[in-house]
Amino acid sequence: MIKTTRRQFLKYGAVGAAIGATGFPSILRAAEPLKIGQVNASPAAEIGWAKQHALGIDAIKAEFGDKVAVTVIDNIFMPQDAERVFRELASAGNKLIFGTSFSLGTPMQKVAPRFPKVAFEHCSGIVHLPNLGTFEAKYYEGAYVAGAAAGYMSKAGKIGFVGGFPIPDIVGPANAILLGAQSVNPKATCNVVFLNSWYDPGKEKEAALALLSQGCDVVCGMTDTGTCVQVAGEKGAWSIGYASDLAKFAPEFHLTAFMMDWTSDYVRAAKGVADGTWKSEERWDGLKAGVVKLAPFNKKIPAEAQAKLVQLEADIGSGKVHPYAGEIKDQDGKVRVPAGAMLSDKDIRATNWLVAGMSGKLA
C-alpha cells in the first residue's frame, strides 16, 4: 500500500506536469510485476467486442509472462461506477489502465489528471490528455471488403444491416458495406434496421427475419451476438460477421467477418510503459496494421472472386484503394464526396448520413 503525503502529492503533481513533454520514467523494476488494469462496460463474452479486448490482455500476458499482473473488471456500464473503479485501479498501483468502451471516456478524463504517473488507454475515445491515449479501428476498411463479398454472392443485390444505434461508428461501416457491394454490383442496395438497444438477441432475431422477409439475401449484424448470422443461416441466406469470426453460427452461409484485433495496441502500450517510452497517442489503424482483419472467406465464394477480394484487401491496406473515394452521393442524391476526392478522417468519424442505395432513415 502506498501512502501519499501532501508533499508527495504536490511533487507528483509537478512530475505529472513534466511528463507530457518528457515521456515516462522507467517504472518497471526488475522484481516487481507491472500492474495493468482493464475496465469493460459489457459482461465478459466468448465472442464479440468484449472478447476481442480480452484477447488483447491475453497477448500482454503471453508477451510478458509473470512480469505483469493484470486486473480485469467487467460490466462497469454506469459512468459514476466507472469513475470509482478507475480511481481504485490507479490507487492500487496499476501503471497502465485500459478502458474499452466509448461510454467510459468521461470517467477516464476525470480520473487521468489525478494520476499523472499512470498511463490510460481508451478504446474508441475522442479526448486526449497527456496521460490518456486513444485507439480505434478503421472498421470501414474491413466492412468494404466484406460488402464486396456480399456483392459477389447476393442474387437479389439486397443487403440487410442490423445496427445497435444510429451513431457514426455503426452508420459508417453500414455505408462501407454498401459501397463495397456497389463496387461489384452497382445496383446493390441495403436496408438498415436500428434496434435502439445494444443487447437484445430476441430483437436482433426479429430484425434479421424482417430483413429476410423483405427480400434481403445477405445479413450483417453489428451487434455483440451471433444471432443475425444464425438466423440468416437457418433461412439459407448469406451473412457477414462482426468483431469475431462467427462462422460457427452458420458454417455454410457465413461469407466472412470484419474483425478487430487489438493485440498490437495492447502489447505496444504495455511495452511502452514497461520501458518508459509510453506516450499519449491517437491511434486509428485498419487492415494495414492488422487491427482490422477479415475472417477466412466462405469456400462457396468462387475462386476468382476470392482472389479479387484478397487483392482488394491488400489494396486497401496499401492505400491504393480508399473505400470512401468519390464520387459518393447520399440518400437524397447530394454529392458528399466529389469525384477524385476522399472523405476526410474527421468526416468518416462523424458520419451521420446514409449513402445512395440505403433505405432507412436516420433521425
Added chain:
Amino acid sequence: MDLFIAIFTGTIVAATPLVLAALGELVVEKSGVLNLGIEGMMLTGAALAFGVALAGLPLPLAIVAGVAGGAASSMLFGVLALTFLTNQYAAGLALAIFGSGLSAMIGNGFGNTPIAALGTLHIPVLSDIPLVGPLIFRFDILVYFSLFMVVFIGWFLYRTKAGLVLRTIGESPQSAHAIGYPVVRIRYLAVLFGGAMAGLAGAYLSVVYTPLWVENMTAGRGWIALALVVFSTWRPYRVLLGAWLFGGMTILQLQGQVLGIALPSELLSALPYLATIVVLVIISRNRQMLALNFPASLAKPFRPAG
C-alpha cells in the same frame, strides 16, 4: 402474402415468452403476492435450460430444467416474502438482481455457442394447407402450450373452486384463513407456479427462440410481462391480447424500418410501448371493472393469527 405471414408468425412467436411469464405472474398476483423478480427467474431458467441443451441432453429435458430453475429461484422470494414476511417489493427486486447475477455465473462458459433449436411442428396435411398451414400449424409446441395455458388459467381462476379459493386469498387472506384454508401454503404454490412459468419463458428464449445464451439475454422482457399483468387488469385473455399487441408492434416497426419508412428509428422503437399502453389504458378505463379484478390484498404480508 409472404410478408403478411412473416409478420403474423413473427408476432405470435415474439409474444410467447411474454405470455408465459405474464400468465405465471398473473396467478401469483391473484393470490395477493407481488413478485417483481420475473426477470431474474427468466434468466435463471434460460441459463439452466441452455446449459442442459449444451451438454447434449434432449431439448425437452432442457426445457424441464429451465422450468425447475425458475421454480427453484422463486422459492428464494417465497421464503423471504411468505415465511419471513419481508417487504414483497424489496424481496422481488432482490430476486431480479440476484437472478441476473446467478444466471451469469451459471452461463459462464456457455457464451455464444450455438445449439440446435427446438424445431417447429410439421403436421401432415394440416401444415401444408396454403396460407392456413403456415399461419396456424407450423409453430413450435410451446406456442400452442402458451395458448392452451391462457385458456386453462382463465378456466381455472373463474370456473373452478380451487381458482375461487386462490382469488379469495388474494382478496382477503384473513377470511380465507378463518374458514380454514392454508393461505401461506397456497401462496407458496402460486409463487412456485409463477416461477415455473417464468423459467419456461426463459427456456423458450434460450433454447427455442434465439437459441443461444448471452448474459442478460431476456433484455427486460420480465419487466414487460409484469407491466402486461397490470395493464391487462389481471385478466388472462387480455394478457394474451397485450402480448400480441406488443409483439406485433415490435415486428411491424422493424418491418417498417426495412421498408424505409421516413420516421426516426428511435420513434419506431418506442411504438410497441406506446401502443400497448394506449390500448390497454383504453380497455381498462372502466374503473368498476378495475376495482373488481384488482387483488385487494396485493403485496400485503399475511401472518396467520394464533
